[in-house]
Amino acid sequence: MAPFSSSILELYTSLGLVATASLAFITYTITLYAYRIYFSPLSHIPGPKLAAATRWYEFYYDAILVGKYYEQIEQMHKKYGPIVRITPYEVHINDPKYFNELYNVAKKLDKDPWYYSWLSRNGSIFATIDADHHKLRSSVIKRYFSTASISRIEPVLKTHFAVFCRRLQECREQKKPIPLSDAYRSLAVDVITDLSVPKSYNLLETEDFGAVHTKFIGNMTKFSLANRHLLYVNDILMATPRWVVGLQGPTPLAIFDELKRQEAQAVAVIENQGKPIGSKSFPVIMNEVYKSDLPPEEKVLRRLTDEIAILIGAGSETTGATMETITYHILANPPILKQLKEELENSFSSGEAVDDVLSYKVLEPLPYLNACVQEGLRLATGVSGRLPRINNFQPTTYTSSQTGKAYHIPKGTPMSMTIRELHYNPDLFPDPTKFDPVRWLGDERLKNEKWFAAFGRGSRSCVGLNLARAELLMVVGNLFGKFNVRLADGVDRSDIEMAHDCFAPFVKSDSKGLNVDVLE
Numbered sequence: 001m002a003p004f005s006s007s008i009l010e011l012y013t014s015l016g017l018v019a020t021a022s023l024a025f026i027t028y029t030i031t032l033y034a035y036r037i038y039f040s041p042l043s044h045i046p047g048p049k050l051a052a053a054t055r056w057y058e059f060y061y062d063a064i065l066v067g068k069y070y071e072q073i074e075q076m077h078k079k080y081g082p083i084v085r086i087t088p089y090e091v092h093i094n095d096p097k098y099f100n101e102l103y104n105v106a107k108k109l110d111k112d113p114w115y116y117s118w119l120s121r122n123g124s125i126f127a128t129i130d131a132d133h134h135k136l137r138s139s140v141i142k143r144y145f146s147t148a149s150i151s152r153i154e155p156v157l158k159t160h161f162a163v164f165c166r167r168l169q170e171c172r173e174q175k176k177p178i179p180l181s182d183a184y185r186s187l188a189v190d191v192i193t194d195l196s197v198p199k200s201y202n203l204l205e206t207e208d209f210g211a212v213h214t215k216f217i218g219n220m221t222k223f224s225l226a227n228r229h230l231l232y233v234n235d236i237l238m239a240t241p242r243w244v245v246g247l248q249g250p251t252p253l254a255i256f257d258e259l260k261r262q263e264a265q266a267v268a269v270i271e272n273q274g275k276p277i278g279s280k281s282f283p284v285i286m287n288e289v290y291k292s293d294l295p296p297e298e299k300v301l302r303r304l305t306d307e308i309a310i311l312i313g314a315g316s317e318t319t320g321a322t323m324e325t326i327t328y329h330i331l332a333n334p335p336i337l338k339q340l341k342e343e344l345e346n347s348f349s350s351g352e353a354v355d356d357v358l359s360y361k362v363l364e365p366l367p368y369l370n371a372c373v374q375e376g377l378r379l380a381t382g383v384s385g386r387l388p389r390i391n392n393f394q395p396t397t398y399t400s401s402q403t404g405k406a407y408h409i410p411k412g413t414p415m416s417m418t419i420r421e422l423h424y425n426p427d428l429f430p431d432p433t434k435f436d437p438v439r440w441l442g443d444e445r446l447k448n449e450k451w452f453a454a455f456g457r458g459s460r461s462c463v464g465l466n467l468a469r470a471e472l473l474m475v476v477g478n479l480f481g482k483f484n485v486r487l488a489d490g491v492d493r494s495d496i497e498m499a500h501d502c503f504a505p506f507v508k509s510d511s512k513g514l515n516v517d518v519l520e
């Protein structure tokens with residue numbers, strides 16, 4: 001046994017080491033934070049000092065409070081003006097006139113690798129960082145969803161809308177409310193999986209209208225907010241044996257299983273070498289990607305899995321949430337409902353409206369229907385994230401359109417803007433929270449188009465916009481052209497409005513969802 005005096009000496013020595021290490025860490029942290037606040041090339045950009053000092057500030061609002069940093073950023077703009085430093089590395093701009101300048105096809109900007117690391121889907125076109133690499137990867141998918149492609153896709157859309165209408169009829173007969181929040185997202189998942197992967201999901205056929213899958217997307221998206229800050233959380237989950245994940249509870253297990261299902265689709269594409277399997281008589285996107293002249297490293301399992309995961313997520317949550325917003329506002333505004341129904345009734349013979357699914361082709365020319373969809377896209381803002389871009393070649397000068405003051409932004413700095421701030425700006429859209437389709441009719445439309453950016457702008461704008469528009473017109477056209485529906489008891493606006501920014505807008509956790517009754 002060591003003598004008493006030598007134990008004390010050892011204790012003092014180890015305490016001394018701990019104290020020295022702690023002191024060194026504190027000194028380093030203070031020096032680093034002081035450098036970031038007072039000496040970094042971004043120190044002249046206004047904003048809260050804590051946000052400039054450390055990313056833990058954002059972590060608190062983003063990962064702990066779950067998608068609440070957007071509210072802080074709004075407050076920062078109110079206090080500090082149109083440009084603010086929101087992290088040690090990133091500036092955020094709220095100046096509508098600058099939107100088209102930042103998100104401009106003529107500019108070769110990269111995405112911010114940190115921000116887009118959120119889902120660990122770097123193989124997808126969505127999360128591809130480098131502008132040239134993105135151009136290479138996105139060519140096949142962009143072709144697939146061109147404006148002209150919608151007539152090719154229309155029979156697939158009609159098949160799934162027929163299931164949607166049948167499920168509505170069943171609810172009418174059984175006098176049961178229909179959970180549209182789930183049904184809409186599942187409709188969108190069924191369409192995008194039919195078009196893009198070997199095995200379609202057919203969620204609308206399930207008893208619960210695909211509620212389990214909707215929950216998966218929500219949980220996965222929220223869970224991934226931590227991944228952005230504590231890198232590799234998602235990768236660790238996927239590398240963990242299933243039984244160990246199971247010990248963490250049903251939510252991680254459901255996420256794990258669904259991600260494995262997405263991977264299995266990529267395996268099927270590779271094993272069949274892009275040849276169709278099953279009964280699909282139309283080209284499937286991921287098979288087209290596999291058969292394309294992209295280099296072999298663009299066709300490996302991880303890259304195809306990433307693309308599939310993003311197509312399913314991007315193609316469903318955004319579209320489903322927008323359908324939900326449009327439907328709620330039409331039902332909550334009887335004069336709008338009346339005008340829309342009149343337009344639909346005057347456009348089709350009663351037989352057409354009753355027997356068949358109203359197709360995109362017949363709905364597309366209707367002005368009031370289009371105006372309702374456009375206004376819903378504005379209010380829903382299907383992407384609430386802040387979309388940071390980086391100019392890695394040269395610095396940027398941002399000049400405030402309000403004060404004329406110029407700010408130097410060094411090259412390599414993530415610069416972000418938020419579509420929502422454009423769409424909810426009262427100078428551009430008076431009474432911005434009001435659902436008012438008239439904004440999109442006649443001359444008003446010409447004036448307002450300039451400030452509409454639901455699908456983003458520039459070279460990284462939405463590849464699925466033609467598909468999304470077709471789905472939105474068909475859902476609103478069929479729901480109100482073929483059925484009489486009303487909001488179920490207790491449903492209000494707070495059930496469909498954004499409460500969390502998880503890149504996509506998510507409603508409050510105790511939302512009742514958009515439930516409607518289908519009337520005779």
Ligand code: HEM
Pocket residue numbers: 125126127138145192310311314315316318319322381382383387453454455456459460461462463464465467468
């Ligand atoms: C109302 C529905 C939709 C809205 C509001 C919407 C909005 C957007 C926005 C704003 C972006 C740009 C994101 C960024 O800058 O990081 C985007 C990108 C994207 N969207 Fe959509 N989207 C919708 C539907 C769809 C659909 C149906 C698909 C299915 C194909 C889709 C697939 C994608 C993909 C793959 C990207 C990444 C594009 C790229 O980086 O090249 N979206 N979407």
